[in-house]
Amino acid sequence: MTSPDPGAAPVAAARNTAALDRYRMMRRIRSFEERVGEMFLRGESAGSMLHLSIGEEGVVGVTDAMVEGDSFTTHHRGHGVFLARGADPARMLAEIGGREIGYCRGKGGSMHIADRELGHLGANAIVGGGIPHVVGAGLSYRNHGTGQVSVAFFGDGAMQQGVLYEAMNMAALWRLPVVFCCINNQYGMGTRIDRASASVDFAARAGAFGLAGASADGADVEAVHAAAQDIFAGARAGRPGFIEVSAYRFHGHARMDKSPYRTAEEEAEGRRRDPVANARARLEAEGLADADALDRLDAEAAAEMDRALDAAVQATMPPLPSMFEDVYAPETPTPEPLRRRLARILNA
Amino acid sequence: MTSPDPGAAPVAAARNTAALDRYRMMRRIRSFEERVGEMFLRGESAGSMLHLSIGEEGVVGVTDAMVEGDSFTTHHRGHGVFLARGADPARMLAEIGGREIGYCRGKGGSMHIADRELGHLGANAIVGGGIPHVVGAGLSYRNHGTGQVSVAFFGDGAMQQGVLYEAMNMAALWRLPVVFCCINNQYGMGTRIDRASASVDFAARAGAFGLAGASADGADVEAVHAAAQDIFAGARAGRPGFIEVSAYRFHGHARMDKSPYRTAEEEAEGRRRDPVANARARLEAEGLADADALDRLDAEAAAEMDRALDAAVQATMPPLPSMFEDVYAPETPTPEPLRRRLARILNA
Amino acid sequence: MTETTYREALRAALEDAMATDPTILLIGEEVGLYGGAYGVTKGLLDRFGPERVIDAPISEPAIVGAAVGAAMTGSRPVAELMYVDFAGLVMDQLGNQAAKSRYMFGGQIAVPMVLRTQGGTGRSAAAQHSQSLEGWFLHTPGLRLAMPATVNDAYHLLRAALVQPDPVVFIEHKGLYTMKGPLDRDRPDADWGRALVRRPGRDLTIVTYSRMLHESLAAAEALAGQGIEAEVVDLRCLNPLDEAVPVASVRRTGRAMVVSEGVMTGGVAAELSARLQELCFDQLEEPILRIAGEDIPIPVSPDLERAAIPSAGLIAEAGLHLMRREVAEWAR
Amino acid sequence: MTETTYREALRAALEDAMATDPTILLIGEEVGLYGGAYGVTKGLLDRFGPERVIDAPISEPAIVGAAVGAAMTGSRPVAELMYVDFAGLVMDQLGNQAAKSRYMFGGQIAVPMVLRTQGGTGRSAAAQHSQSLEGWFLHTPGLRLAMPATVNDAYHLLRAALVQPDPVVFIEHKGLYTMKGPLDRDRPDADWGRALVRRPGRDLTIVTYSRMLHESLAAAEALAGQGIEAEVVDLRCLNPLDEAVPVASVRRTGRAMVVSEGVMTGGVAAELSARLQELCFDQLEEPILRIAGEDIPIPVSPDLERAAIPSAGLIAEAGLHLMRREVAEWAR
Ligand SMILES: Cc1ncc(C[n+]2csc(CCOP(=O)(O)OP(=O)(O)O)c2C)c(N)n1
Numbered sequence A, B: 001m002t003s004p005d006p007g008a009a010p011v012a013a014a015r016n017t018a019a020l021d022r023y024r025m026m027r028r029i030r031s032f033e034e035r036v037g038e039m040f041l042r043g044e045s046a047g048s049m050l051h052l053s054i055g056e057e058g059v060v061g062v063t064d065a066m067v068e069g070d071s072f073t074t075h076h077r078g079h080g081v082f083l084a085r086g087a088d089p090a091r092m093l094a095e096i097g098g099r100e101i102g103y104c105r106g107k108g109g110s111m112h113i114a115d116r117e118l119g120h121l122g123a124n125a126i127v128g129g130g131i132p133h134v135v136g137a138g139l140s141y142r143n144h145g146t147g148q149v150s151v152a153f154f155g156d157g158a159m160q161q162g163v164l165y166e167a168m169n170m171a172a173l174w175r176l177p178v179v180f181c182c183i184n185n186q187y188g189m190g191t192r193i194d195r196a197s198a199s200v201d202f203a204a205r206a207g208a209f210g211l212a213g214a215s216a217d218g219a220d221v222e223a224v225h226a227a228a229q230d231i232f233a234g235a236r237a238g239r240p241g242f243i244e245v246s247a248y249r250f251h252g253h254a255r256m257d258k259s260p261y262r263t264a265e266e267e268a269e270g271r272r273r274d275p276v277a278n279a280r281a282r283l284e285a286e287g288l289a290d291a292d293a294l295d296r297l298d299a300e301a302a303a304e305m306d307r308a309l310d311a312a313v314q315a316t317m318p319p320l321p322s323m324f325e326d327v328y329a330p331e332t333p334t335p336e337p338l339r340r341r342l343a344r345i346l347n348a
Numbered sequence C, D: 001m002t003e004t005t006y007r008e009a010l011r012a013a014l015e016d017a018m019a020t021d022p023t024i025l026l027i028g029e030e031v032g033l034y035g036g037a038y039g040v041t042k043g044l045l046d047r048f049g050p051e052r053v054i055d056a057p058i059s060e061p062a063i064v065g066a067a068v069g070a071a072m073t074g075s076r077p078v079a080e081l082m083y084v085d086f087a088g089l090v091m092d093q094l095g096n097q098a099a100k101s102r103y104m105f106g107g108q109i110a111v112p113m114v115l116r117t118q119g120g121t122g123r124s125a126a127a128q129h130s131q132s133l134e135g136w137f138l139h140t141p142g143l144r145l146a147m148p149a150t151v152n153d154a155y156h157l158l159r160a161a162l163v164q165p166d167p168v169v170f171i172e173h174k175g176l177y178t179m180k181g182p183l184d185r186d187r188p189d190a191d192w193g194r195a196l197v198r199r200p201g202r203d204l205t206i207v208t209y210s211r212m213l214h215e216s217l218a219a220a221e222a223l224a225g226q227g228i229e230a231e232v233v234d235l236r237c238l239n240p241l242d243e244a245v246p247v248a249s250v251r252r253t254g255r256a257m258v259v260s261e262g263v264m265t266g267g268v269a270a271e272l273s274a275r276l277q278e279l280c281f282d283q284l285e286e287p288i289l290r291i292a293g294e295d296i297p298i299p300v301s302p303d304l305e306r307a308a309i310p311s312a313g314l315i316a317e318a319g320l321h322l323m324r325r326e327v328a329e330w331a332r
């Protein structure tokens, strides 16, 4: 692209840097999720309910429209979103392994990662469960005039949860700085979207509830980003929005699922819509980075995640008594361990 | 209306009879609800949570599109709908008074009237609570090939309950013989619809979930009926629909509410949109009935409801032990009354 | 010290707290313009404006969900659930979200919100508007639970709820709103989480809370006429649950009844009975009796409704039998 | 009589019942093509077709609501709630609709549906996928409640649930699906609603249900090694609740423990403790102990998860102390 505008060159440069950064982030997410799979195979994860976001890296176009201070909630498939918002992969993997140094002291695991500092109000294992929280965050931001936006990330499956529409209506009615982001990976477990939803024009649904609605091709992170910029600009000005990021879930629903309900052809086709590969190809094609540089970048991401996995696996498990902590605030009465209670009864 | 079609005259006559019948039904509903108010003032009702459907009689245009065998659920403001589907006003008033001969043996009251025989699957005091039941009824009818339709009646307030959208999606997805009927009386308690809903084009919402959507002026029962006919024809053929009947709630939300949140002007204006008066005026104007005949008909309705109220008020209250019946089927273990249990403990 | 109603005391608590803490906001159906279905929030919209007193659509799950999110981000929301009977719509947001966030997230994220609601019978409001569902909340770790029985507690427990670091379910009783009693804004009856002996007695202990306190006190009065002195303990909070006061009482009297309006099976009365039995076993002279709601939905017909829950008469009758063990003729 | 798994027995029950009763339909997330999140419904879509095995969107309230309506209109629906942890989304449809319709409507309208679900810990599935929420259902009049612990019961209790005239909540345990045991399609272990002594013993009674039966039996085995003979009662159904069997046992042994995986406070263990105390008071030698889940959400880390619920070790330890009362050193 050429432009007579003298400011255009730096702008383009910035955009290019941003595009490269987005690529790097997508690659990190991909590498991270691969390590999650490895962790499971090595028996180092806490359980098998691990939902990989491979294929959904295009969501980086949305997270890149967020700024510091913005908050968010995610669904059970939220590793990628959190990494993109600045998470430390070692602490994430530690949490996924139920380790003490994990983000949640080994209490939450893969489906319940959160981090106050980075604005992560919590991953949720209830489909739709975290969606209304952003309405409340929006109320706080509106009332306190902070200019922050709160974003709910969820899957296409949540499009059939009633609380989503209740939340959309509230956000629109009260003009809250809120964005609803649906990562539509075509499946809820084994159910393809058209077997779960009578209408699949989700942006139109959002429109019917008074939101600005957009739909973007998640295989093209730059297109996602452009659409997200608009939606976020509106949200920051009190016009809440909805953005759908289309994707394909490359792997099974969780680690035990081999996706017998879909064909090899469909999977091959779906995996061709690879946001990471696409972004790389585009960077090369547009001459923004050469293959060597990108290879180096990929290798760095892989090495980083290897180190994170090593750290996580070596970390210790939480001590048993910690299980009684964090039910309530520390300064308030805590649950009495059963053993202690039984002893008290028999000694009475 | 004149028509060269030779079949037109009998058709028109039938339509005229039907219009007169609809007027009679609306007048009966109006008279009935007035008796409910009177019953409350006389201290003969069970409590004050009585929701009059005065102003909403245009819904008769919908109930008249139903046929024998069709089933339905209603919200808390469902007296009119049930009368229109054939209820005995004396047994209704008896139920509202908590009497033994009431439809529910004095256990349910105004908000929980039902009658299996007439297809009334139950009035509900949970806003939105009865809506998904029609989806299940639709499944039964579809599977058993009975040709029946099931209809959910609810208020505009329920348009913000998530379960409605879940139910709409299911009905559309599975092509069930189901109709959703929203009686939009502009208010949910003290909250005008535009203070509760970011968008008030409810038919459009239904459309976004894959339903056929219609909106009809509830002050014009014939217009409602015409719209309903289409929606029901679709539903019976497996294309579920939604119909909004606009109305104005003439009185307070329940018996204790004086509607301080709305102006006298607004109320006067709203009451001018009177479906009963409109229908009467139209029958007279079109020469289908003269004032005398209509006065007689009105008087008959009033007399019928007076008799019903007398019967209800004179009916006896249910015996105390009946309160332990109907929790479970009679042939199965029933709850042990507390007194009996205490005696058993102390005698042990 | 002034004489006022339970309703006014609740409103005063909200008003005083909101005047002090600008992060408090009310969100619920009809809390603003209408002033609350039972009039508790009347006038607050005028005083604090629509950004803090928020009339919500009829979307209970999202109301509670929004409160959770607001609590996570620096507000202190008071969500109102118009009837506790609607709890079934919000148990996910309450039980899986509000209650568990601090824990699941390793202590990072607090949810300092209050869910105000009201329950109980007395208005012929039938099965879906008359329940006492505190048992569900009690069985949900992470939720605090308060149920005031007096005017002074209505004020002070609500003020205390509004400074708790964790989610509090605060259940009012629809039968108490018009009850009058003394309010001393400067002196709570006792601290948050403490039970209180509302009437001393040596023969028998009645452990109760919420409106049943008054039935229990009336029963104690009736028993006194028969020479039986019942001690009446008001728990005030169910979580934290103060075992010490009732246990001390029962160890002294050797006889106990627990009184709850909620249905008996699986409810609060069972928990109280189990606890007292565990900790007073050696001192018990007689079995602990549960006087609780019948195991049925609440019927609409007024006499049946009344008979579905404990009354002073039944409590006194049971107390008498517990003391005298002359029950052969009691069975019916 | 064949040896099979709990999972297969459940599937066989559904299959046999569906073959017999054409009005039965399954509705739930992933029950069809996927075969159920835990594989229970595998093959049923192929056999009975999509009109009777219905894959539903992720809309729990409407799934249960649809089941209610289907049950009212001549179908016998089996709604599947993938995890009992999602109960918070459906307690309105279950507790206010399914449970109360017969009553509110004066006996006219029955809701013969089954809600199949599964609960419990064991998969590091964390706080929102590991709960034992039977306490909420037990506290809801109108709902029947069954929780099979054995392969034969998995089959027969489900068959029985499918002919009940009222709504049944049927809770499987995720830790039992792969358990093997004998299935005799012609002989239930006992009738619906009856409790069973699974192991006789004279010293001490353990009352339990669901997976905790197996921990209790293991504990009894360990206690036997110390000369203590524990009788183990499996309740099988919690509603109707068979008091007679456990009461007879406790009256004989004079010592009782109730064991439940659900959190202790306000849960099923409290109900069982209260009931046994009421009806066995004069025969009790020692307080009835509740061995139940800790009052915390379930943590994800495997050791913590295991420690959050009762184990055979803990049950045996408690049983020993209950017999010997040498507990001074036990406190920690
Ligand atoms: C309320 C609720 N219902 C069901 C489940 C079980 N479940 C977990 S993930 C999932 C599919 C979700 O699909 P989607 O929202 O599209 O997210 P994806 O897994 O595709 O990222 C289901 C049904 C759940 N966790 N919560």
Ligand SMILES: Cc1ncc(C[n+]2csc(CCOP(=O)(O)OP(=O)(O)O)c2C)c(N)n1
Pocket: B051, B075, B076, B077, B125, B126, B127, B128, B154, B155, B156, B157, B158, B159, B185, B187, B188, B189, B249, B253, C029, C058, C060, C082, C086, C089
């Ligand atoms: C789930 C639920 N939330 C709140 C209420 C309290 N309530 C009863 S009627 C009503 C207003 C309903 O408005 P709408 O649906 O428009 O019906 P209308 O009363 O206007 O006929 C409310 C909020 C309820 N009964 N159920």
Ligand SMILES: [Mg+2]
Pocket: A155, A156, A157, A183, A184, A185, A186, A187, A188, A189
């Ligand atoms: Mg998906």
Ligand SMILES: [Mg+2]
Pocket: B155, B156, B157, B183, B184, B185, B186, B187, B188, B189
């Ligand atoms: Mg309305």
